Amino acid sequence: MSGSEVAERYRRRADRFDALVAGVRADQWSWPSPCDEWTARDVVGHILDMHAAMLQPFGRELSPAPALADDPLGAFRAARADIEAVLADPAEAGSTHDTPMGPSTAENHIDGVASADLVLHGWDLAKATGQDDTIDPAEVERSWPGVQQMPPEMRIPGAFGPGIVVFGPEVPVPSDAPLQDRLLGLIGRDPHWKA
Template sequence: MNEIVDVYHRRADAFEAKVAAVKPEQWSDPSPCAQWTARDVVGHIVDMHAVMLSPIGRALSPAPSVKEDPLAAFRAARADVEALLADPVVAATECDTPAGRFTAARHVHEVISADLPLHGWDLAKATGQDATIDPEDVRLSWESVSALPPELIEQFRTPGAFGPGVEVFGPEVPVGSDATPQDRLLGMIGRDPNWQRP
């Protein structure tokens, strides 16, 4: 449990730092996620924090919207998930998720915590920041993704398989045999490692 909390805190800190570094005029800039702006990336992360709370009967606390203040919106959503993780009873509550029955803490770890480094890359690329993902997060994500059965990966690549408008992975982007671990991971989940701001 402590490891789940520590990993989430570390990843949330890194994502929050990227949100804080976005210049006001950059929020409408395109991101590597097709159809998403930099603001949309943060909006997705905030929405997914709400998804973590829903199975235990909670919702996001009142806060500024991502449209009004992306940083405040993320900080509030983060605080709500941290409150979940800080309550041993709630964290250990089992809940049904699209991937199976997990404790609330594991659901956070497997979904939103794992998403933070990858969408941090999206936000960094969209806004001209350092897009290096922590090597430990690259390793953990690669181990998780490469262990998935092919049929589940195919489902992840199917738009709408987990709900309207939800696309977990994009089509795989081929990378060279000499690609870095980060680039191999990005290509596997459907990101172009060489994507550049227009």
């Protein structure tokens, strides 16, 4: 897959997540999310953590940014800019690094982890704050084969760094449920979760 394809997919996903963050009212940041023990603000915090993890192979951290506690949208936009800078640099994007799932180019690691996270945690944020929680059907179709082949490391707390949990235990969902619901169940979400 080309670097421009990865960068464009990240941009689309980040645009959607940005819109969801912008749609959260000030009083909703402390509301619970479908992720156990996480508030809506914690969901964005996890996205920031995963973006930071993508920069570690380069010996870098997230750039100075607004604090998550004060400005979640500003914090996300700054982290997004850091990732987009990596994807825009062919040498960095194409460099190979060790990851919890084995050697990978930076762009493929970003595409499969931080970028994909924007889709799934976008659902969490939407569900937590009463926004439209429909995942783009093309994203659901794209994610489904890979999620069915999820390596066990993706369910091990801390595999990507201290305090980082990627996916929880599977939630049983009927086999005839909509594909979005089956996808959510497989990644450890209750599709019918309510606060």
